[in-house]
Amino acid sequence: MNSAFTREINSILSDFSQERGNLIPILQHVQEKFGYLPEEAIQAIADFLHVSSSTVYSVSTFYTQFKLTPLGEEVVKICRGTACHVRGGPTLQRDIERRLSIKPGETTKDMKYSLETVACVGACALAPVMIVNNRVYGKMTPKKVAELFNGKN
């Protein structure tokens, strides 16, 4: 583990008290910083909170927010809420899966895109909705998807 990494982890940990209740907020901060939860970070958090590394790992794998591998530069999330589902969400998803040649939960080999599905983002009136790097794109159509991705490539 290099020292810059240790410093960064420690600086996050120093904002928290050593209480078990802080586990999830700590994981959220670490992920915010690194984009995922590196194993070394999990070990450091476990040591800090005096719990076992398996316990921290177990909690991280329970919540869909936490990623254990690095994500692509662009994280594409497709809403799988009900409103999106009845307004073309599945077609949107198939379209993007085909475009990126990956399934939800996967990252392209060039580390450019990660694809995920999310439970409702609460923008149901704009269904179907997708999110690229935290920006919400509403009322998606195959044409708008094409524009979005072709504009980027």
Added chain:
Amino acid sequence: MAKIKTSKLSAGQRTVFLCHGTGCVSNEAFAIRKAFEKSIERLQLTDIKVDFTGCHGFCEQGPIVFVQPEGIFYAHVSLDDVEEIVYSHFRDNKPLERLMYKDPSSSEIVPYFKDINFYKKQRHIVLRNCGRINPERIEDYIATDGYQALQKVLFSMTPHQVIDEVKISGLRGRGGAGFPTATKWQFCHDAPSDKKYLICNADEGDPGAFMDRSMMEGDPHSVIEGMAIAAYATGATEGYIYIRAEYPLAVNRTKFAIKEAEERGFLGKNILGSDFSLKIHIKEGAGAFVCGEETALIASIEGRRGMPSSRPPFPTQSGLWGKPTNINNVKTLATVPLIILHGGKSYSQTGTEKNRGTSIFALTGKINCMGLVEVPMGTKLADIIFDIGGGIPNGKKLKAVQTGGPSGGCLPANMINLPVEYEAFANAGSIMGSGGMVVMDEDTCMVDVARFFISFTQSESCGKCVPCRLGTKQMLNILENICQGRGNITDIDLLQNLAQSIKVSSLCGLGQTAPNPVLTTLSYFRDEYEEHINDRRCRAAVCTGLVTYSIIAEKCPGCGLCIRECPVQAVTSSGKKKPVILDQSKCTKCGACFNICRLGAIAVK
């Protein structure tokens, strides 16, 4: 007793309000506000103010611009429109007709907010401030009698009196189960302990629901004031707001509101000089639907996997860190200040005998006007769908209304006169839930809807108990088979039996209600299941395994629109002015060609 300094909302001054809810923000509402500011400054229209509000609840029309005091409502405003509005409306005093709201049924232009059917037929009690005040300015909330109820409680009421007032109001938990709020508070109040907690449940995980998001974005102070009153009544001194991390805007507004309230002495030590103290923390959920369940939510705050535990003991006896804990939904808490301020009796005038007050729904799906709807309890579903929601688009027919999210059920079109009441919904096999209402038209396949919900609950099952972990998997497998045309007629009984036993034997609410979408579609739309299985047919042409698209040669002039639209090059030309050819082996049945063809030359079976 400290006196709250009140100010009047800047009445009279001409103000352009930008809606800054998630929906509008996703459509560049921030940039649009900046553009307004710039443009107004350039024209030196010094008497015009630019401001923003939280969610108006009519997200589909976003970005929304609302001009006060005249009350003109602009919809779908883009960056390019800003100049035109400023020149026409503010410089020349000619409100811009082009961007005014158009009624979807009559196609008439409706300039004024107050005349829009979507709002006209609602009754905003809990949503009273959403879209009307700036959620990032505590003075706005105070100017609408904000924190008066807290003051009243702290200096002139005992906890018992507070609970009694809520009891008189008849308020029931708006999180879904409808448990009487006063009773819950009483339990927590009566539990002996040196420390008690209060949790505001804003973990709105239901797909198709965004009431809590809008509340937290549009009027966070009413929730905070409600929390302070609830804490006073139950004896809690520490509170948590458990809110989804998927709602970043709501999280930030709430954080800011807590800070403002602390600075003004509405939160923290010795609130308003009384001997009552309350510290509120924010906990962001990490993406687990099951954490909406009380005991799982507690586990999550404690830093554990969000796995529910058996009740009893109920959280009001032994909750967070083993201490008595009162958990209320966002909307429940936001209602409390009103009850205190105007009296429980006044609140109970709205609604019906067992269902007092109003209810908020997120109306979405195949409906003309999508958005947030607050109506008195007892309102008929039909009134919500047709009067407020403006009916079904494109002349299609209503098929079903899904309420209560993955825990709810699908009510068929012929039950549309059902009143919005906990018991009425339950008797019909659905639930009120936290308020998702998804409208489905004849293009919706009910078997697919059941499959969709089970796939959701299956992936959100925590895995602790057998019926939910393995039972939802079994149901999902069966439903997928049916949707792919591999169903067997015995599957229907199998599903029915599985659903019934999962309902009875699951540990928590997630498992106990997960079968509802299956059970209701089985009882109201059994013919669709039978059709999928016996005739290998999906009448809504949704289940890709059962759908075939084909070209009707005599109708196709070979215009090529569908060739360009097809994402997999399954449609090819066979020469000029000749019908196109569809390669079935390549077709992914996405329906893009069918949707684009204006000549009806593509058949779907």
Added chain:
Amino acid sequence: MNYLRLNINSREIKVKPGTTVLQAAQASGTYIPTLCADPDLKPHGGCRLCIVEVKGMRNMPTACTTIVSEDMVVNTETEAVHKERRSVIDLIIADHPMDCLTCIKNQRCELQDVAAYLGITERNLPRTIKQKPIDDSNPFFTFNHNYCILCQRCTRTCDEITGVNAIEIINRGYNSKVSTFGDKPLMESICKSCGECVARCPVAALVAKNSIMPTSKIETTCPYCGVGCMMELGIRNGKIVSVEGSRSSQANNGRLCVKGRYGIADFVQHPERLVQPLLRKSNTLIETSWEEALNIVAQKLSAYSGDQIAVIASAKCTNEDNYIVQKFARSVLGTNNIDHCARL
């Protein structure tokens, strides 16, 4: 002491306050099927098999998590209860291998017991089971995930009893799995191989390697350290074939560590183990009788006394043996130079 009265299947029972319905039933000899309950662990309520009917309660509560209240009326044997239990077992069976005859846990499997009790004679649901990995990294036991029913007795043991937390549930829902930090093999984890989880696994997911069924049992004290854990050695054909902690012992309450549980048979039955005293005669060790050996030792020891002599005792002796050693050193040999090799 206050007692609460309750009625289980029309029988009056008295229990101490705080007793669960499951404990009350078991104490009165009433069987309630369960797969996740364990007397040493906190109630879990996961397997849902112990659901019962309680008069006045809306749903069917689980016996393991329901605390007895005065005048409770419980029925554990109604048709409604059995129906739900059967559907739960149906779900588990559909997700479990069906190779009972060739399974190492055959006849010692709690899942078999429950299925038999509920009269299951056929598989009623389509198979959901998928091929899962086998973790064979630990030298003492195997973790075969194909048999795992996720009752969490192992993970709860690792948490509540040993406090190691080497194994936990990872992922969630149908993808849940008992695993370690980073989903790595047990031997790469902080697992201490104590085998407490193996002892509590109701099925063939966690099983000791080379375990065969004994024909008789002998109770003895673990020879590894001074704690004095009691153990039951399973004997077959004169050989130790299994080791279990004795529940009756107050020293260990049925628990053992890796040495006691997995380190006995090998050294007891090792061909090079000394079983007779050896006497060095002209540089060669020759087997001799105990009588001769002790005589020689006594003779030689009596030449020294006081500070001329020191005594070192073995940690492999019991506490009582060590007590005798120090007594012998102090009062017979007259020395206070006593040490002990408790560094195993």
